[in-house]
Amino acid sequence: MIRPSPAALLGSALAWTMLGAAIVFLLAPLVVTVLVSLSPSPVFALPSGTLSTRWYERVGRLDGLLDSILLSLQIAGLATAIALLLGTPAAIAIARGRFPGREALATFLVSPLMLPGLVIGIALLQYFRALGLVEAFPSLLLAHVMIVLPFVMRTLTAGLTLFDFTLIDAARTLGLSWPRAVLRVMVPVLAPSFITGGLFGFLSSIDNYPISIFLTDVYHRTLPVQLLQYLGESPDPTVAAVSSLIIGLTVLVLILGDRLVGLNRMAGV
Amino acid sequence: MNAIARRLGVGWLAAPATAYALILFAVPLALLLVGSLRTLGGWSLAAYGEFLGSAYSWQVIGRTLRLAVLTTAICLLIGYPAAFALARTRGWVQSLLVAALLLPLSLSVIVKAFGWTVLLRANGVVNATLMALGLTDAPIRLLFTETGLLIGITNIFLPFMILPIFSVIRQIDPRLTDAAATLGGGPLHAFLRVVAPLTAPGVVAGVTLVFSLSIAAYVIPNLLMGDAYQTLSTTIATSFLFLQDPQKGSVAGVVLLLMSLVVVVASVVLGKRVRGGGA
Numbered sequence: 331m332i333r334p335s336p337a338a339l340l341g342s343a344l345a346w347t348m349l350g351a352a353i354v355f356l357l358a359p360l361v362v363t364v365l366v367s368l369s370p371s372p373v374f375a376l377p378s379g380t381l382s383t384r385w386y387e388r389v390g391r392l393d394g395l396l397d398s399i400l401l402s403l404q405i406a407g408l409a410t411a412i413a414l415l416l417g418t419p420a421a422i423a424i425a426r427g428r429f430p431g432r433e434a435l436a437t438f439l440v441s442p443l444m445l446p447g448l449v450i451g452i453a454l455l456q457y458f459r460a461l462g463l464v465e466a467f468p469s470l471l472l473a474h475v476m477i478v479l480p481f482v483m484r485t486l487t488a489g490l491t492l493f494d495f496t497l498i499d500a501a502r503t504l505g506l507s508w509p510r511a512v513l514r515v516m517v518p519v520l521a522p523s524f525i526t527g528g529l530f531g532f533l534s535s536i537d538n539y540p541i542s543i544f545l546t547d548v549y550h551r552t553l554p555v556q557l558l559q560y561l562g563e564s565p566d567p568t569v570a571a572v573s574s575l576i577i578g579l580t581v582l583v584l585i586l587g588d589r590l591v592g593l594n595r596m597a598g599v
Numbered sequence: 600m601n602a603i604a605r606r607l608g609v610g611w612l613a614a615p616a617t618a619y620a621l622i623l624f625a626v627p628l629a630l631l632l633v634g635s636l637r638t639l640g641g642w643s644l645a646a647y648g649e650f651l652g653s654a655y656s657w658q659v660i661g662r663t664l665r666l667a668v669l670t671t672a673i674c675l676l677i678g679y680p681a682a683f684a685l686a687r688t689r690g691w692v693q694s695l696l697v698a699a700l701l702l703p704l705s706l707s708v709i710v711k712a713f714g715w716t717v718l719l720r721a722n723g724v725v726n727a728t729l730m731a732l733g734l735t736d737a738p739i740r741l742l743f744t745e746t747g748l749l750i751g752i753t754n755i756f757l758p759f760m761i762l763p764i765f766s767v768i769r770q771i772d773p774r775l776t777d778a779a780a781t782l783g784g785g786p787l788h789a790f791l792r793v794v795a796p797l798t799a800p801g802v803v804a805g806v807t808l809v810f811s812l813s814i815a816a817y818v819i820p821n822l823l824m825g826d827a828y829q830t831l832s833t834t835i836a837t838s839f840l841f842l843q844d845p846q847k848g849s850v851a852g853v854v855l856l857l858m859s860l861v862v863v864v865a866s867v868v869l870g871k872r873v874r875g876g877g878a
Contacts, residue, residue, distance in 0.1 A: 349684035359714025420616035427610035446815030457627035
């Protein structure tokens with residue numbers, strides 16, 4: 331063991347300070363939102379003394395909120411299912427295939443994640459208009475598959491690269507049929523990548539604003555579009571209550587993810 | 600089944616996803632580019648000339664870039680040391696801290712932006728804290744200022760910097776630093792020569808993510824700054840949603856797209872170099 335030098339001590343003091351500051355900083359807007367939602371005051375104020383649930387009682391009366399939640403859940407659920415169906419074979423092809431341009435294809439399928447959502451949004455808006463597709467639901471669904479797919483591709487490709495494919499051959503030698511071998515050996519190993527990619531893809535579809543804003547209409551507003559409208563119209567603490575409910579739901583999703591795969595794996599570490 | 604798969608090659612399994620991404624991602628973007636070059640008479644760069652010829656557009660582009668550079672720099676300054684501390688933690692403490700990073704990362708941007716509008720108000724928590732600490736006598740204006748925007752945007756993207764760096768640091772053998780220290784040279788020398796190069800792939804990944812996310816940010820500037828503050832993103836949105844000027848919006852969109860592509864390509868090249876020359 332080497333005795334830490336003053337420079338090393340200074341370095342680690344800096345590191346711990348930054349970590350502490352980062353955590354407080356990251357959680358501050360969440361904590362404040364929850365506190366404001368519990369305050370009886372009609373202006374955004376921290377509760378002093380008494381707590382109240384009056385803003386939560388008003389959530390149900392918000393115009394269009396329930397519809398937008400249902401729409402977002404439908405779109406995100408369907409888009410995630412389709413993206414997993416498309417993405418799983420593609421990830422196997424990229425991890426196992428020996429065709430030229432494999433790396434380029436992998437980059438291409440993840441690239442929507444790195445490109446500006448608004449630009450994809452206006453491109454799809456003009457494209458769908460040119461094709462005569464004006465209905466909001468199919469437009470949103472087609473677009474959201476493209477939002478979820480990169481998440482699925484990224485985690486599944488990473489998971490498959492680590493997967494030892496000879497295990498399937500081994501299971502075959504032990505007498506399992508090919509589909510059974512895949513089911514018994516590959517599916518359990520890949521399940522964490524499946525769940526992680528699916529969950530993050532699902533969340534990013536639910537949260538998407540930059541693409542959805544161009545594809546929604548008056549009758550089909552996704553949750554983020556509706557939320558931003560509330561903020562523009564009448565910012566009262568009811569929005570804080572809705573936000574707190576979303577924070578609660580996100581916590582539940584993360585707990586679910588932790589139970590299923592473990593948070594460290596979800597963080598990609 | 601196996602024989603068929605082998606003959607066709609497993610590569611064909613990528614066909615459906617590739618077709619989907621071509622039809623619903625590549626073609627629409629290509630058509631956006633084509634559309635921005637088309638006028639009633641035929642092909643023309645007139646729209647680009649008009650956009651890039653105006654001093655205001657350059658102001659907007661400069662503002663977009665400055666915001667992204669500052670955000671990335673601040674995230675790196677906070678995130679790099681924080682990732683080191685996080686890698687030192689063990690067991691449930693680490694799980695709890697990772698959870699504290701994942702929660703804001705997974706949470707809706709609009710919810711976080713809303714939280715900041717409350718925090719940054721003149722009578723908000725930030726000002727109350729500053730006044731209680733005696734750092735200021737009167738409330739400072741933060742909402743609708745660039746400082747406030749930077750605080751908010753850094754908050755949104757910080758986890759994207761910490762996590763990739765953290766995952767790289769975790770894989771470094773701590774004995775390596777000790778070994779470097781015994782070979783002479785101070786801890787700073789050991790850090791610069793041994794540890795820093797090993798963390799480079801994580802830094803490249805984090806910087807790329809934060810930079811490309813922040814040049815494209817829309818919700819945060821829109822909520823914390825309002826319409827008067829135009830970045831490339833807000834220009835695209837207002838051109839399409841309010842001004843009914845799709846030509847201008849398309850041109851701004853292509854400019855933003857090209858900027859993002861440059862970042863992605865640069866990161867691929869840099870990433871290869873960092874991994875290749877790490878030894």
